[in-house]
Amino acid sequence: MNKLKEKMVEKNIYTRELSEKTRLDIARLSKIVNSLRMPNLEEIKRINKVLNLSLEMKDFKIDQERKNKFNQAIKAFNLVYEDAKNKTKGSVSCPACDKRLNYVKHYNGHIWAQCETENCIKFMQ
Numbered sequence: 001m002n003k004l005k006e007k008m009v010e011k012n013i014y015t016r017e018l019s020e021k022t023r024l025d026i027a028r029l030s031k032i033v034n035s036l037r038m039p040n041l042e043e044i045k046r047i048n049k050v051l052n053l054s055l056e057m058k059d060f061k062i063d064q065e066r067k068n069k070f071n072q073a074i075k076a077f078n079l080v081y082e083d084a085k086n087k088t089k090g091s092v093s094c095p096a097c098d099k100r101l102n103y104v105k106h107y108n109g110h111i112w113a114q115c116e117t118e119n120c121i122k123f124m125q
């Protein structure tokens, strides 16, 4: 957990609220909060102003392991989504472990996917 997230927990403020108050894009802010990307100086300035903090660049860092997992999940989602265009079920090679990532597409368009490796990629979109 980075310092910003610690302070947000302490102040009981959620990313959506912080996004509204700082007028920072929620997708971008969410990555900053979750150590997936670095903020720029302007973003730090706005966050500090809203939360009344004095965070600096050095208080932020990227959690590489988390970032890798996040990127693999995105990759997996794109692979499954592409493969499922004309099918209701199937499997693709899991980007995290190379085993089978099986999926089922429901009539309402939702896709449920799970890798055959335990505790690997799993999502419902």
Ligand SMILES: [Zn+2]
Pocket: 094, 095, 096, 097, 098, 099, 101, 115, 116, 117, 120, 121
């Ligand atoms: Zn896997």
